[in-house]
Amino acid sequence: MSSHLNVAVIGAGYWGPNLARNFRASPDWNLAAICDLDLVRATRVADGVGGAHVTPRLEDVLADPGIDAVAVATPARTHHRIVLAALEAGKHVIVEKPLADGWDRGVAMVARARANGLVLMADHTYCYTPAVLKMRELIAEGALGEILFVDSVRINLGLIQPDVDVFWDLAPHDLSIVDFVLPGGLDVTSVSAHGADPLHTGKSCIGYLAMPLAIGGIAHVHVNWLSPTKIRQMVIGGTRRTLVWDDLNPQQRVSVYDRGVDLALHSKETADERAAQISYRLGDTWAPALPEREALASVASEFASAIRERRAPRTSGESGLRVLSVLEAASRSLHAHGAPEPLESVEREAQRA
Secondary structure (H helix, E strand, O other): OOOOEEEEEEOOOOOHHHHHHHHHHOOOEEEEEEEOOOHHHHHHHHHHOOOOEEEOOHHHHHHOOOOOEEEEOOOHHHHHHHHHHHHHOOOEEEEEOOOOOOHHHHHHHHHHHHHHOOOEEEEOHHHHOHHHHHHHHHHHOOOOOOEEEEEEEEEEEOOOOOOOOHHHHHHHHHHHHHHHHOOOOOOEOEEEEEEEOOOOOOOOOEEEEEEEEOOOOEEEEEEEOEEEEEEEEEEEEEOOOEEEEEOOOOOOOEEEEEEEEEEEOOOOOOOOHHHOEEEEEEEEEEOOOOOOOOHHHHHHHHHHHHHHHOOOOOOEHHHHHHHHHHHHHHHHHHHOOOOOEEOOOHHHHHHHO
């Protein structure tokens, strides 16, 4: 294998230019082509990164034996068709969130990649930011203790998407972070979803997800297209410490609070609710120093390393499936007026595949 891998970016819309720019700058990759039905748009992106071959035909990209991989940055409803075609053509694939527009389609994509011995990577970009990598490190080393709760908020005055609701648009970011940082990943037992459509758009514009965690505790995600204020924040509470991630605070994206509630019981003979001893810890707060670097550069590097080392990437197709499982269950819960819905098992599907 040469020192550079060749990649084509499929889709030159919102996310494609960011992928093209980072693949062009990466020491691991050569940007071989940009493919989009709109040649003017594709040419504009190619010119913006110093030039690249442009084509409106996916077939031309997949038939090129010199192209090792494709990066899919198209609407979710097209992922299944494009990814399966690329895998059949022997190309490694990275695909933006969500992995697919349905559980069965996502399962088929992961199974095909496994059968063909190819890398299928979910572009869960936030998982490669220095802040989220530090969160994963702190939780893994036990700095927070046992996880009690996750409370995530992602709200802004955003574009109402034509093909998906606010859950499918915004929640994949937070769900992928939870999957990345928690021990055992996004292991939740059920999902309860409540949504509102006050503008009568035909889809939820405001949404809330509640998910009991298999490791104990609960996770909660709030997403909203209609908020005049922009918040991207996640609070992860543990038995020892609490961590706060604030993506919009570049001076202090991660804060760790040595504060919380301690509950100590008397002996078994006297242990009851009245005998519980509650004390409050009011310790120090500290913020780890974090480097500043673009997460997509790390995404490109990880994609190349996974291909060369013939291993699963850190955000594999299976991690994309775990996110997809929550989204599917959330959609069922919405139709059931918020009733808890069980999740499809990624591990069971992996064993069947």
